[in-house]
Amino acid sequence: MKYGKLSAALAAGAAALLTLSACGSGSDAGASVSDAVNNATSVVGGAVNTATSVAGGAVNTATSAAGGAINTATSAAGSMADKATSAAGSAMNNATGGGDPSKSKVLNDAKGGKLTIGIKFDQPGLGVKNPDGSFSGFDVDVAKYVAKKLGVPETGITFVETKSAEREDKISKGEVDYIVGTYSITDERKQKVNFAGPYFIAHQDLLVKADNTDITGPEALNGKILCSVTGSTPAQKVKKDYSQQVELQEFGTYTECVEQLKSGVVDAVTTDDVILAGYAAQDPGQFKLVGKGFSDENYGIGLQKDDTAGTDAITTALKDMVKDGSWKAALDKNVGPSGYKIPEPPANLTS
């Protein structure tokens, strides 16, 4: 298909939006920045190609003018558009100076004794909000351990929910210091955020009823119905590699899939093994993991782009976690009851 004309039309619309959002977000960053951005964006108006480069320029001026308000200004620009983001990214690079710890958001916040950490609220065994308002799960334990290593006690941590689709945005806007939430490291995501880790390597697996014997792996799925979350990476993998033999039911949450597995409408649920183990641990004896992983997902801790000092500090904390045994203890506690075999820690953390 030819999408050339369509994308040109879209780009024109985007330029208009860009102008709008630049004016809107500029006002957040204080009067001086808003002036700078407004002046610059009033130049934009016309052609699309120049528009982005001028907007890039606006960001640069904005940051240098703003001084203290660097984070707000650049991240506001980040949400505008891709080209603007890269411009903002390079502006930040200069500003934060790569490995300078005094410019790292997470380290500065940790120094102040307060951290805001993004987790999942609805993933049993990994990140879950309990009825009494507390949080538990492997990701939560990792988040707390890293915070402790950065010098922040549990009382200084605020957990916020970061759903899959909003993770990059919450990081770049500075709403969270870092995210520990089954966050797979991918090249596309690396464009927007930094990753520390990986702290866990998960494999896509199948969850079946405990008494099921005929599903022994992805090759034994002929005519079966699989369930996964709408548009998720595991769902896409099934469509791409196994669509000849199986049918895929997509739902908004894994809970719906597990319900359907319980009632026998679907034959298996597929996603990362550690997530499945969390659901299996919820109803012990009901389900089992097939245990033949067919992909590798590297879970990392996401934090602000180009915050090298923060990334290094978190990676060091993760290494300590593996070394002193709390890594394995946390997994045993949270997903152990499902009978899931705890894997070796990722090689990058043991060296």
Place this chain on the structure above:
Amino acid sequence: MDFSFLSDDRYDFLGAFWMNVQLTFWSAIGALILGTVLAAMRVSPVPLMRATSTVYVNVVRNIPLTVIIIMMSQVLYTQLGVQLATRGERGFLATNNFRLAVLGFVLYTACFVAEAIRSGINTVPPGQAEAARAIGLRFTQVLWLIVLPQAFRSVIAPLANVLIALIKNTTIASAIGVAEAALLMNTLVENEADKYMAVFLTIAVGFIILTLPVGLLLGWVAKKAAVKR
């Protein structure tokens, strides 16, 4: 802004929007029929029919559509075992989900169609129905031959609104796994984390392309068809 995903053949944009069109087509036909029946019941001389229709419209239109669609799959199919396709057949799941979604849209949208038609019926002067009764037509004949043809002509514009809402509502079908535009959007958001704005804009523009001509065309038809009084 980076729209490189438009030429990536992992993503079938036309196929996804075509699915929305199909959902809309069948749902619109179903909703028009059920809506007309509900409106007819609403003005019928039988109190029980009037009450049934009133209760149905007021209950169903006040349930969020997402709940209705998920109920179609999780309750009607999973719990009650109602299948709308033959299990074991190739593509069973896709067909079944599609039909369940259409059923949900029909049940929901029919309420709004019924209310629109009822308001159209109210625009027909009572003298017309009285005259028709006076020459010996039965209720169904009065409705079908005299009242509804005039009522429909005056409610094309409101029905166009319902249709546009329906087109956009079809995105909810992705909640039960129908492979339409919103499901594609979920996939894109998962894979192209660095191109949010472009993804959302593309889907939004796609829907404007679908709905704008509908609005313009039906607006023109409404003007042509309106009963001059």
